Amino acid sequence: MEDAYDSAIILSNEKETSSEKNFVNHAEIAWQEMRKNWVGDPSKRTSELPMEPVISFNATYEEMLLNNHTPFHKPIPLAEMVDFLVDYWHGDCLFD
Numbered sequence: 001m002e003d004a005y006d007s008a009i010i011l012s013n014e015k016e017t018s019s020e021k022n023f024v025n026h027a028e029i030a031w032q033e034m035r036k037n038w039v040g041d042p043s044k045r046t047s048e049l050p051m052e053p054v055i056s057f058n059a060t061y062e063e064m065l066l067n068n069h070t071p072f073h074k075p076i077p078l079a080e081m082v083d084f085l086v087d088y089w090h091g092d093c094l095f096d
Contacts, residue, residue, distance in 0.1 A: 055080055061088045 054076045055064070064084070 051077070053080055055084050059084070 054072070054074055
């Protein structure tokens with residue numbers, strides 16, 4: 001009787017092990033596909049030369065945002081604007 005019980009436990013453990021090996025995370029696969037659609041395929045990216053900055057190195061916060069009611073002459077990349085604002089905030093001790 002004990003042998004049959006041990007055999008059942010071994011079979012049960014083998015089934016658990018085989019089902020663990022066959023687990024497929026469908027949510028992760030879907031997420032990876034959506035991410036690839038959003039960011040694009042890195043192998044198809046061209047190596048672009050860095051753009052000349054849109055914001056002048058001596059631009060002030062007031063010139064950029066407070067006194068200017070006209071649109072910028074060309075779009076400012078997000079990374080460049082973030083760098084500008086962080087530098088400004090550091091200078092005024094507004095950002096640690």
